Amino acid sequence: MPSGAAHDPTSGEANPAEAARAYQIALVDDDRNILTTVSIALKSEGFATRLYSDGETALKALLENPPDLAVFDIKMPKMDGLELLARVREHSALPVIFLTSKDDENDEEMGLELGADDYIAKPFSLRLLIARIRAILRRAEPPRETSAGDEPPMPIGPMIRQGRLFMDPARHTVTWDGRNVSLTVTEFLILEALAIRPGVIKSRNQLMDAAYPDDVFVDDRTVDSHIKRMRRKFRSVDPQFGAIETLYGAGYSFNDA
Structure with missing residues (x-):
């Protein structure tokens, strides 16, 4: 596990078999309780998680091995969530949700201006967070071909x-x-x-x-x-x-x- 990454008692990085079928969600927060609680909830819904306790460590991992979506806190040591998002946006359109106790309108405005896809203030509902993650992943998912027995993909609008x-x-x-x-x-x-x-x-x-x-x-x-x-x-x-x-x-x- 990278230095600075939070320990994930249920596995941390997904194993290859899981990665082939599960969306990868990166959680970046210096609150260990938040990381553990959200990770357990996501895994119960079939997601794989990667946990990081500071923005500096997360940045390197997110750029080297991008997940499908990331959830950032704002107030963190070494590199806060706003700077982390700005650095990520220099290289990637990775979908990002802010999950933070900083519910001031200026923080929300700055986060969205930097390119966040959504913003949820703490205290929050795990059900709401999972619903927003699923919605953003559906929008970002590329069209795929289907074979016999597959469910048809969601319809995509015309050009x-x-x-x-x-x-x-x-x-x-x-x-x-x-x-x-x-x-x-x-x-x-x-x-x-x-x-x-x-x-x-x-x-x-x-x-x-x-x-x-x-x-x-x-x-x-x-x-x-x-x-x-x-x-x-x-x-x-x-x-x-x-x-x-x-x-x-x-x-x-x-x-x-």
Whole structure:
């Protein structure tokens, strides 16, 4: 086990047989009780876990052998969760959820601006955390071919062309005027919900339903933060981007007329 990694009494790194069938979830938190409790809950749901007690140790492991998803605390020794996410985002689009006692709006905003896919404040429900993990993994999962006896994959929406926007749900790619725009899975689903019906105003509740299935609760400012970050990403390739419009008190719409 890497130096600084927390001891996982139920196995730590998954064995090869388990890895072939289980999603790998990395947990990074300096609270041993949180690591143990969440790890046990995830393993009972069929996940494999990797546990790390500080961001510095986790960074090396996450880049050398990326898991399917990571859950970060914010306040940690050596390297906090915000810096860890920023360093990971320099190399990877790894899905990340923040799980932290720091529930200040500025921390949530900063985490989402850096590219977190979700944010859950402590104290938290294990059921809620697992529901969000499953939702994000489903969005990030690439399409696969099926053989006899397999369950059919979840349907993937058609490619979307609206003005200068092109979205390919099967490959999770987005371009604007021919230039790539890198979106998280949550951002992608919010944009898809807007672009599939251009000019139609979607309320925050409708966008939350599109991006957070399974009755997962998300407050209004989380959607607003995703929209703000998306606009910033598009403006990095087109400073005049204005296709995501706000109707105050009603919601958002997409219009590239």
